[in-house]
Amino acid sequence: MFPEAASTFAGEVDTLYFVWIAVSLFFSVLIAAFIIFFFMKYRRREWYQYGNQAEVKTLPLEITWSVIPLIITLAMFAWGAKVFFDLSRPPVDADAYYAVGKQWMWKFQHPEGVREINDLHVPVGRPIQLTMTSEDVIHSFYVPAFRVKKDVLPGRYTTVWFEATQPGRYHLFCAEYCGTEHSRMIGSVYALSPEDYESWLATGVAGPTLQASGEELFEQFACATCHQVGDGASVDATRLARGPALRGLFGTEVALASGRTVTADESYIRQSILNPQADIVAGWQPIMPTFKGQVTAEQVNALVDFIKSLDGEPAGVPGLGEDLREGAVPALQAATDSVDELEGNRPDAG
Amino acid sequence: MTTHAAAAPGSNYLTNGFSLKSWLLTKDHKRIAILYMISITVFFVLGGLFAFVVRLELLTPAGDLMEADTYNRMFTMHGVVMIFFFLIPSIPAVLGNFLVPIMIGAKDLAFPKINLASWYLYNIAGVITLAAIAMGGVDTGWTFYTPFSTTYANGYVVLTVVGLFINGFSSIFTGLNFIVSIHRMRAPGLTWFRLPLFIWGHYATSLVIMLGTPVIAITLALLAAERALHLGIFDPALGGDPILFQHLFWFYSHPAVYIMILPSMGVISEIISAFTRKKIFGYHFVAFASIAIAILGFLVWGHHLFVSGQSIYAGLVFSVLSMLVGVPSAVKVFNWMATLYQGSISRQTPMLYALGFIGLFTIGGLTGVMLATIGLDVHVHDTYFVVAHFHYIMVGGAIMGYLGGIHFWWPKMTGRLYPNFWSKLSAGLVFVGFNLTFFPQFILGYLGMPRRYWSYPDEMQVLNVLSTAGATILGVGYAMPLFYLLWSLKGGRVADDNPWGAYGLEWETSSPPPTENFLHDPVVTGGPYDYAELERKRG
Ligand code: HEM
Numbered sequence A: 001m002f003p004e005a006a007s008t009f010a011g012e013v014d015t016l017y018f019v020w021i022a023v024s025l026f027f028s029v030l031i032a033a034f035i036i037f038f039f040m041k042y043r044r045r046e047w048y049q050y051g052n053q054a055e056v057k058t059l060p061l062e063i064t065w066s067v068i069p070l071i072i073t074l075a076m077f078a079w080g081a082k083v084f085f086d087l088s089r090p091p092v093d094a095d096a097y098y099a100v101g102k103q104w105m106w107k108f109q110h111p112e113g114v115r116e117i118n119d120l121h122v123p124v125g126r127p128i129q130l131t132m133t134s135e136d137v138i139h140s141f142y143v144p145a146f147r148v149k150k151d152v153l154p155g156r157y158t159t160v161w162f163e164a165t166q167p168g169r170y171h172l173f174c175a176e177y178c179g180t181e182h183s184r185m186i187g188s189v190y191a192l193s194p195e196d197y198e199s200w201l202a203t204g205v206a207g208p209t210l211q212a213s214g215e216e217l218f219e220q221f222a223c224a225t226c227h228q229v230g231d232g233a234s235v236d237a238t239r240l241a242r243g244p245a246l247r248g249l250f251g252t253e254v255a256l257a258s259g260r261t262v263t264a265d266e267s268y269i270r271q272s273i274l275n276p277q278a279d280i281v282a283g284w285q286p287i288m289p290t291f292k293g294q295v296t297a298e299q300v301n302a303l304v305d306f307i308k309s310l311d312g313e314p315a316g317v318p319g320l321g322e323d324l325r326e327g328a329v330p331a332l333q334a335a336t337d338s339v340d341e342l343e344g345n346r347p348d349a350g
Numbered sequence B: 001m002t003t004h005a006a007a008a009p010g011s012n013y014l015t016n017g018f019s020l021k022s023w024l025l026t027k028d029h030k031r032i033a034i035l036y037m038i039s040i041t042v043f044f045v046l047g048g049l050f051a052f053v054v055r056l057e058l059l060t061p062a063g064d065l066m067e068a069d070t071y072n073r074m075f076t077m078h079g080v081v082m083i084f085f086f087l088i089p090s091i092p093a094v095l096g097n098f099l100v101p102i103m104i105g106a107k108d109l110a111f112p113k114i115n116l117a118s119w120y121l122y123n124i125a126g127v128i129t130l131a132a133i134a135m136g137g138v139d140t141g142w143t144f145y146t147p148f149s150t151t152y153a154n155g156y157v158v159l160t161v162v163g164l165f166i167n168g169f170s171s172i173f174t175g176l177n178f179i180v181s182i183h184r185m186r187a188p189g190l191t192w193f194r195l196p197l198f199i200w201g202h203y204a205t206s207l208v209i210m211l212g213t214p215v216i217a218i219t220l221a222l223l224a225a226e227r228a229l230h231l232g233i234f235d236p237a238l239g240g241d242p243i244l245f246q247h248l249f250w251f252y253s254h255p256a257v258y259i260m261i262l263p264s265m266g267v268i269s270e271i272i273s274a275f276t277r278k279k280i281f282g283y284h285f286v287a288f289a290s291i292a293i294a295i296l297g298f299l300v301w302g303h304h305l306f307v308s309g310q311s312i313y314a315g316l317v318f319s320v321l322s323m324l325v326g327v328p329s330a331v332k333v334f335n336w337m338a339t340l341y342q343g344s345i346s347r348q349t350p351m352l353y354a355l356g357f358i359g360l361f362t363i364g365g366l367t368g369v370m371l372a373t374i375g376l377d378v379h380v381h382d383t384y385f386v387v388a389h390f391h392y393i394m395v396g397g398a399i400m401g402y403l404g405g406i407h408f409w410w411p412k413m414t415g416r417l418y419p420n421f422w423s424k425l426s427a428g429l430v431f432v433g434f435n436l437t438f439f440p441q442f443i444l445g446y447l448g449m450p451r452r453y454w455s456y457p458d459e460m461q462v463l464n465v466l467s468t469a470g471a472t473i474l475g476v477g478y479a480m481p482l483f484y485l486l487w488s489l490k491g492g493r494v495a496d497d498n499p500w501g502a503y504g505l506e507w508e509t510s511s512p513p514p515t516e517n518f519l520h521d522p523v524v525t526g527g528p529y530d531y532a533e534l535e536r537k538r539g
């Protein structure tokens, strides 16, 4: 009746479910009992027999049996909302894992850099947050034993978190239909005791951490020709920059040329790499080329993780603000060759 | 209550012309209803066969009966055919077409030619969709989620979508016809609160059809355009938004659920009243609840997106609104139950279907409210729990209503009665088979079996076997009426005008009715379900 319960939410969800079952059983049995009783008691005995046509006051009864379900419903809603809040809000110290869904496999990367396909090893007793994206269609990350599920979208990041409580091996399913091998897009989550997890890590071939590979990619794609990530040694460097500085960017509000303001989260950074023309930062020219097709979803993850790691003051300038960015425009224009070249940078040109 | 006279023997809508042309070019709503019944039955059988293949594959955990691709096409075509070609049109197009004009005392619907056109559109749409199936089918699921459907699916997506687009017009024509007829063509004296609940149900449904169908039509057109021309509306690789599709899709498709269920609730109200010979308890509430459910039904689509990454607060709002829809539904159940109290309860087949409906609808509705409880839905979303829930509502609800209605009005439509024993047996098999098929799926879903799986973990087999066994019984139950109803056309006892002793305009004309429905225009002087008056008259 109940699947294994192996996460901190599982108990909560099961209790909610159990109470709902009890309420449902109560009402179903009540209704069924009345119907069967009436069916027996008021059976028509002669063809010409009629029901009792006495006029009855229906309103008091109707109010009663509207208000009772209404109260039960609202109470259950409040409880469900509380469970949902717990499910949706990861603790701040959660360990950051990444997942990429792809027809038809799951690719995972640990904070320590270890990569896995279709299997995910996690330590028991630690909150784990997965940041997920898809390379093709919509998938959905589902571990029944943990009672968690979240869609995995192409072109966006979603997150899911859980804390395993019982060591063991659990089903990992793709719950959103994704084509031919949808039912084979399965794997296992291994919850290990912290010691076992450490020794598992030790045997694994740990690659570079996400952040490290991000830094490498940042160089490889020569992002630094436009974006400063230095420790802010010189203001001049920023003046010459052709693009906004990235240090301290993550999590801040960014004013866009369109007049909107967006939060620099994972999706925004990803979008800026793959489709830079979509959201131009106020005060900058739309010269950044798209890297779509050149970077894989995992490489984007690495870049995002690297940029996330750049905390501290924006490069060079105490309180780098609008003024300075606008100041950067003339320098920028000097540095830019021609409008034609800009056109060539549009992702949809050619 | 009315002035009327029986038709002259031998002259009714069935005997008024026997040529094929007199049927294919008919503008008589009753003949069109019969034409619809034939087409819809063909699609029901087809959809049922697909379902059976799906259940057969799931008998064993390994996907060993057919290829994964074949399986994916089977459940997609099962869904597409059942939803768009059976559940949505069934009651309105067959029972509604036949009865709405008669119940409001009119000679026909407001636009008879449009009514005939809607049947042709339905069939053209059906043939296009069947062509897509015959050429190899579609593998997107009936929900057509992007970007799978626009970029990755290997099947005849565009052709299928064209079929559904055309089918939408057929729905809209029917809805339009009902709304205008109910507003303009009621018999003298037939005020709004003297209307049968069947009419209220169809009126509410028609509102949903008129407001919702254009949205799905545009959504499907955009989908086809995107797939053919790569416009970048829904595909993030082209700059589009896949979640936008889900919003547009469910904005229609959740209310579509009410297109399926509201007419059925109308049928159930008629049957319960007739087979207890009582006025429905709380007639006004039941009438208003139909309208309330129709309107609220447009505000809950987001419960299909709880785990899609939509904001927490949007999720909470959709959660509470969805749960609130449960309240008027629950009250309707209580009203039907209270109607039985001190009724004169007849145990004829239509009543068995109606009581079966209440049972299945109650379970479907309660599990619907459970799903709307957002913290719980995260776990069971897109699992067999959802599959069980929507079958209890749509299949348990809409099909019990459809079959109950067919059995109730069969003597009116054909002038013949069907055999009691066989019809009661089939109602029993349907009820038992249904529960055996779908109840285990609630447990499977809570255990975590995702929907649309062609193979599954070994430990889930027992429940799947039960479900397939149930489906076999259910199939037999559904097939039986096909035989005994056809047989009754020749061998059944001849029905008189009011074989159940029921109240309502349709029972005051002959069985089957004459082409113009009544020989004298009816005038209504009493309220709905006025069994007290019938009783006085009979003495
Ligand atoms: C009245 C008749 C109803 C019908 C015909 C119906 C039908 C459906 C269908 C077809 C789905 C599955 C969607 C999919 O393909 O994923 C579904 C899901 C759902 N239904 Fe209903 N439903 C009805 C009533 C209700 C009610 C009254 C509620 C809430 C009070 C409700 C709440 C839900 C929820 C929350 C889901 C989403 C579950 C999920 O996808 O995880 N339904 N319903």
Ligand SMILES: [Cu+2]
Binding pocket: A101, A138, A139, A140, A174, A175, A176, A177, A178, A182, A185
């Ligand atoms: Cu998938």
